[in-house]
Amino acid sequence: MKDTLQLLHRLSAHPDSRCWYVAWSPAPCWLPAAETELSGFGVKKGTVGTVSACCQMDTREPSEKSPGHPVEIIWHPPASMPPPVSGKKLMATFRKSVHSGTFQLKVLDLFFPQCLTVLEGHENEVKCVAWAPSGNLLATCSRDKSVWIWEVDEEDEYECVSVLNSHTQDVKHVVWHPTKELLASASYDNKVCIYKEEDDDWECRATLEGHTSTVWSLSFDADGQRLASCSDDCSVKIWKECETVDGSVDGSWKCVCTLSGFHSRTVYDVAWCHLTGALATACGDDGVRVFREEAASEAEQPVFNVSAHVSKAHSQDVNCVAWNPKEAGLLATCSDDGEIAIWNYHSDA
Amino acid sequence: MSAGTRLENANPLIYQRSGERLLTANEEDDGVPDPIDDREIFDILCYICRKVLHTVYSTLTPCLHHIRSINDPEHPLSLEELNVVEQVRVKVNDEESLVSVEFTPTIPHCSMATLIGLSIKVKLLRSLPDRFKIDVHITPGTHASEEAVNKQLGDKERVAAALENAHLLEVVNQCLSTRPV
Numbered sequence: 001m002k003d004t005l006q007l008l009h010r011l012s013a014h015p016d017s018r019c020w021y022v023a024w025s026p027a028p029c030w031l032p033a034a035e036t037e038l039s040g041f042g043v044k045k046g047t048v049g050t051v052s053a054c055c056q057m058d059t060r061e062p063s064e065k066s067p068g069h070p071v072e073i074i075w076h077p078p079a080s081m082p083p084p085v086s087g088k089k090l091m092a093t094f095r096k097s098v099h100s101g102t103f104q105l106k107v108l109d110l111f112f113p114q115c116l117t118v119l120e121g122h123e124n125e126v127k128c129v130a131w132a133p134s135g136n137l138l139a140t141c142s143r144d145k146s147v148w149i150w151e152v153d154e155e156d157e158y159e160c161v162s163v164l165n166s167h168t169q170d171v172k173h174v175v176w177h178p179t180k181e182l183l184a185s186a187s188y189d190n191k192v193c194i195y196k197e198e199d200d201d202w203e204c205r206a207t208l209e210g211h212t213s214t215v216w217s218l219s220f221d222a223d224g225q226r227l228a229s230c231s232d233d234c235s236v237k238i239w240k241e242c243e244t245v246d247g248s249v250d251g252s253w254k255c256v257c258t259l260s261g262f263h264s265r266t267v268y269d270v271a272w273c274h275l276t277g278a279l280a281t282a283c284g285d286d287g288v289r290v291f292r293e294e295a296a297s298e299a300e301q302p303v304f305n306v307s308a309h310v311s312k313a314h315s316q317d318v319n320c321v322a323w324n325p326k327e328a329g330l331l332a333t334c335s336d337d338g339e340i341a342i343w344n345y346h347s348d349a
Numbered sequence: 350m351s352a353g354t355r356l357e358n359a360n361p362l363i364y365q366r367s368g369e370r371l372l373t374a375n376e377e378d379d380g381v382p383d384p385i386d387d388r389e390i391f392d393i394l395c396y397i398c399r400k401v402l403h404t405v406y407s408t409l410t411p412c413l414h415h416i417r418s419i420n421d422p423e424h425p426l427s428l429e430e431l432n433v434v435e436q437v438r439v440k441v442n443d444e445e446s447l448v449s450v451e452f453t454p455t456i457p458h459c460s461m462a463t464l465i466g467l468s469i470k471v472k473l474l475r476s477l478p479d480r481f482k483i484d485v486h487i488t489p490g491t492h493a494s495e496e497a498v499n500k501q502l503g504d505k506e507r508v509a510a511a512l513e514n515a516h517l518l519e520v521v522n523q524c525l526s527t528r529p530v
Contacts (some may be wrong), residue, residue: 123511145509172506188504214504232503266503273393284482316399316479317505337479 001211002348004308005290005331009342019334022320068121079207080190119158121148132176132183135163139183145184146241147195149202162202166193173217177224178274184227192229194253205251210258216267222274227253230267230281235260236291240304253305257302262289266315271331272321278345282318287311288333292346307347314339362373384443390450397416433465438488445481448473453488461493466502467511468524475525 074263117119124143131138138150138158158206169188176183183195191217192208213232220227227239238257241249265284272279278293290308297303324330329345351369370460383389438451450469452464470485477483485502487495512518 127506170507188500213500232500 003292004347005310005313006306006347007310007341008344011340011342012157012338016323018319018336019338019340020319020321022332022334022340093265114141114192119150120162121160122146127171128173130174130176130183132178132181135182136179137176139174139176139185141174141185143170144169145169145187146194147171147174147183149183149195154243164193164195164202164204164236165241166195166204166207167191172214175218175220178220178222182224184220186218186229188214190215190231192218192227194227194251197250205297206253208253208255210237210255211235214266218254218271219270219279222277226256226272228270228272228279230270232266234263234265234267236263236267236270236279236281238304256300257304259291259304262291262306263287270316270322271321273328274325275323276345276347278307278323278347280321280323280345282321282333284316284317285311287312288313288318288321288330288331288337288343292347308345310343313341313343316344328349362466385448385477386440386443387436387439388440390441390448390477391439434469446478447482447484449478449484449486451488452487454489457491457493459492460493462487462498463501464517464520464524466498467508467517468521470502470508470524471512473522 008204079192101125119140122140122142122144126140126142128142129138138152139147140150140344141147145165145167148160149164150158150161151161152158155214167185167189171185171187173186174183175185179193181197185193185195187193190209190211190213192211194206194208194267195202196205197203198205208227211229211233213279215229215231218229218331219229225241228236229239230236233244234258237255238259239253240256242252242254244250263281263283263285266280267283270279271281277293279293281289281291283289288310291304292307294303294305313333314337316337317332320332320334323331324332329347331343331345332340333343334340367511433452433455434450435453440449450473452469454465454467454517461467465485466485470483473481473483473485477493485501489495492498512521
């Protein structure tokens with residue numbers, strides 16, 4: 001291990017509840033009194049099962065000096081939460097009513113805390129939402145086993161264009177290819193599904209089998225040729241799109257590398273830095289690890305080594321890792337201990 | 350839960366309870382920090398056990414009086430007496446902050462297995478410092494849906510969601526309450 005993860009900042013974001021999700025805001029922003037303002041939407045804090053999401057910006061300076069004060073938002077249902085998108089919007093999932101059994105997804109304005117849109121349809125907790133690179137498509141997944149694709153027009157009207165039922169259990173995570181309209185989902189059924197639009201209809205093009213327990217999260221590399229998946233089976237797998245003899249792709253994927261023996265408990269999140277190629281993981285053993293690919297390794301048999309490891313990065317499970325999309329090496333993590341930590345990953349290589 | 354009026358296991362095998370914990374000189378000395386050990390966790394479990402089965406059965410099955418007849422309110426059967434939890438199946442590593450409990454459903458098709466496991470997990474989550482990793486599993490080979498139950502108990506999103514279910518939370522709380530049954 002030649003590289004280092006240096007702690008820059010630690011924020012006690014949610015002292016009484018776990019922090020499931022951390023995301024970098026695409027632009028500096030400051031949302032004063034987020035909790036109070038958002039409480040009008042039925043957001044609660046401190047009750048059993050309450051979860052939270054945070055956005056954090058410009059963390060290299062202590063918060064009192066910086067206008068990038070952490071944005072703090074508490075989300076109600078236990079779902080992994082929403083990346084801030086296209087400048088202003090932030091998605092939140094809310095359970096409409098425990099008794100009616102319907103579930104909502106709300107689009108919030110990050111600067112002026114107000115609800116812009118409510119998306120209804122899922123029959124159980126919404127676990128994850130993701131914007132396609134074009135910004136016109138939104139994918140959502142739920143404990144109801146389905147993945148929904150929504151189309152957004154210029155008037156901010158959302159229309160469901162597809163409901164995909166390829167999984168047989170809770171869908172934990174959805175992620176879009178960085179440039180194409182290709183979607184991947186991870187599930188409690190141990191599988192990963194890849195979807196693509198075909199003749200105006202979305203369909204599952206590939207099912208990636210190999211993990212022996214729940215797949216918690218997914219991350220594409222910078223050019224989208226490879227996908228990393230992490231699982232309750234304590235491993236991370238790297239999948240690659242298969243190429244045919246003439247160099248074209250036929251839509252099938254194969255596992256080219258399994259990182260096992262590094263994590264001692266569930267791996268909850270994996271993030272592939274699009275600037276440096278480093279792969280970070282969030283683990284239930286409280287550790288944060290960064291892996292690097294050996295430069296000399298072959299494309300069909302890549303070799304990854306741990307280049308940095310902080311064994312007690314948090315005092316409880318680490319739930320999420322997020323690389324800053326603009327600043328190479330800046331990494332945010334969050335944990336069941338309610339804290340967010342910001343790290344600088346420094347590589348001598 | 351089964352809506353039948355028949356008990357799933359009307360005549361459970363009853364086992365001897367283990368003796369009281371013997372206090373060592375160090376444990377009585379407040380100046381010496383006590384590590385958390387297997388027996389302590391086991392005692393926590395036994396403490397709740399008296400209530401768990403009784404509450405589980407009386408809340409979820411329509412045969413309350415039937416249970417009462419086999420369950421003297423003065424000496425309700427505990428999970429220990431039914432061998433649902435045994436001290437040898439409780440593993441604690443205080444240094445590494447790990448607690449692992451295996452519980453044994455009284456019969457291989459026990460429909461209460463998930464609820465018993467959830468109650469044990471919640472009790473430990475509430476009793477132990479946050480640093481502990483708590484694993485609750487079914488004793489290998491003792492339940493038909495062992496793998497499915499273990500997976501569910503190991504998924505913290507599902508556990509959190511289960512505890513947001515007001516009805517289920519109430520049942521779990523009843524299982525764990527210190528009020529006399």
